[in-house]
Amino acid sequence: MIRHIEFTNLRNFRDVGGYATEDGRTVRWQRLYRADSLGWLAGDDLRAFHALRVRTVIDLRHPAEVERAGRVPETEGLRYRNLPIEGRPWDIARFSEEIGVERYLADRYLEVTEDGVENLRAAVQTVAVADNAPVVIHCAVGKDRTGLLTALILALVGVAEDDIVADYALTGLATERFIADQRTRHPDAPLWPGFGRAPAQAMRLFLDDLIDRHGSVEGYVTGVLQVDRATIAELRENLLTDSISRG
Numbered sequence: 534m535i536r537h538i539e540f541t542n543l544r545n546f547r548d549v550g551g552y553a554t555e556d557g558r559t560v561r562w563q564r565l566y567r568a569d570s571l572g573w574l575a576g577d578d579l580r581a582f583h584a585l586r587v588r589t590v591i592d593l594r595h596p597a598e599v600e601r602a603g604r605v606p607e608t609e610g611l612r613y614r615n616l617p618i619e620g621r622p623w624d625i626a627r628f629s630e631e632i633g634v635e636r637y638l639a640d641r642y643l644e645v646t647e648d649g650v651e652n653l654r655a656a657v658q659t660v661a662v663a664d665n666a667p668v669v670i671h672c673a674v675g676k677d678r679t680g681l682l683t684a685l686i687l688a689l690v691g692v693a694e695d696d697i698v699a700d701y702a703l704t705g706l707a708t709e710r711f712i713a714d715q716r717t718r719h720p721d722a723p724l725w726p727g728f729g730r731a732p733a734q735a736m737r738l739f740l741d742d743l744i745d746r747h748g749s750v751e752g753y754v755t756g757v758l759q760v761d762r763a764t765i766a767e768l769r770e771n772l773l774t775d776s777i778s779r780g
Contacts, residue, residue, distance in 0.1 A: 534562040537706075540581060542573035544707040544714070545675040549683060549700065554691035558773040564666045565772060567683050569675035569707075570594075572603030579606060587611065589665040591656050593618050593678040602673070612665065616656050618678055620648025625725045634727035639738035642681050646743060646753065654758040656682055657689070661768035674711055676704045676731050684736060688750035690769045694740055704731035 538546045546569070550562030563585070571590060574582050582605075589612040590605045599615060607613070621644050628637045646653070660668050672678040680701045687697045711729035715722070740750070747753035754760045 536703075538566075538581075538585075540574075540578045542575070542578050543569055543571075544710045545569040545704055547675075547703065549687070552687060552692045552696045552700070554773060555693065556691055558691070558775055560687070560690060560692065560772055561774045564668070565660060565683075565686070566667065566669040567675055567679050568669050568671040569679075570602055570673050571605035571669065571671055572599070574606060583608065585667060587667050587669050589614065589659060589668045591616055591659060591668060591670045591682075593652075593656070593670065593672040593682065595619065598673060605669075614655070614659060616652035616659075618645050618649030618652045618656070618682070620644065628725055628727070630726075634730060635732050635734040635738055638677070638727060638732070638735035639742060641677065642735075642739040643742055645678065645681055646757070650758055653682065653685070654760055657686065657754065657758065657760050657768065658764055660686055661764050661771060663767075663771040666771060674704070674707075674729065676729070680704065680731065680736065681739070684740065685750060685754060686768070686772075688740070689754060689765055690772050694737070697740065698733045698736045701736040702731050702733040 534548065534550060536548050536551065538548065540546055547567050548562055549565040549567055550560050552560045554560070588610070592599060592604060592613065592615045595617045596615060605611070605613060623641055656670070659665055670679050670682055684697050684701060687700065708729040712724065715724065715728065743750060743753055747756060751765065754765070755762065
């Protein structure tokens with residue numbers, strides 16, 4: 534199976550399948566995707582997207598972002614949920630080389646776990662329902678908000694931390710294209726050092742801090758998000774298979 538799915542205008546569309554879990558199962562292919570903004574879908578890209586037979590799109594951007602950059606084109610039968618999870622805006626002025634990109638990003642992700650509780654809960658519950666699959670989770674570049682939610686879901690179904698971190702870091706393959714796109718669209722806008730980057734250590738720091746606070750990712754999800762264990766069991770049933778497949 535193919536993890537990276539190529540589009541002309543999208544840079545970071547990936548299948549989350551194929552990862553092994555601690556109980557010997559595997560995340561199903563073609564059930565959960567992660568992506569950058571689906572507002573760029575048109576023409577051949579839109580036809581390729583339709584070929585994936587996606588049933589549900591979870592858009593983690595704020596409504597103002599959706600209005601400015603567009604949303605996935607409406608299609609009969611496609612369920613669209615706009616579930617913004619970011620509360621505090623990023624203050625890039627707080628970044629310094631002393632803090633480092635990894636620590637700065639991890640701290641922003643921790644803020645989302647505090648500010649985005651209601652919509653993070655709704656997103657996990659949406660992915661858990663088999664009838665909603667295939668699901669695409671996306672934000673603007675498919676890195677931060679999408680990376681956080683994907684990490685939570687993979688941890689809940691039993692994927693090892695090393696694989697979760699590696700999945701997050703795959704966005705780095707698109708960093709140069711994100712930077713080029715940004716410079717083309719906004720030639721006068723300054724770029725902070727972490728723009729488009731997905732350093733593995735950022736996700737590692739985030740997960741370690743989340744576990745320090747709540748005992749485990751599941752402890753956060755059940756305790757703070759108030760997602761019940763029946764939903765987590767449903768999530769595992771929906772996303773996992775006993776078959777071992779290779780990407």
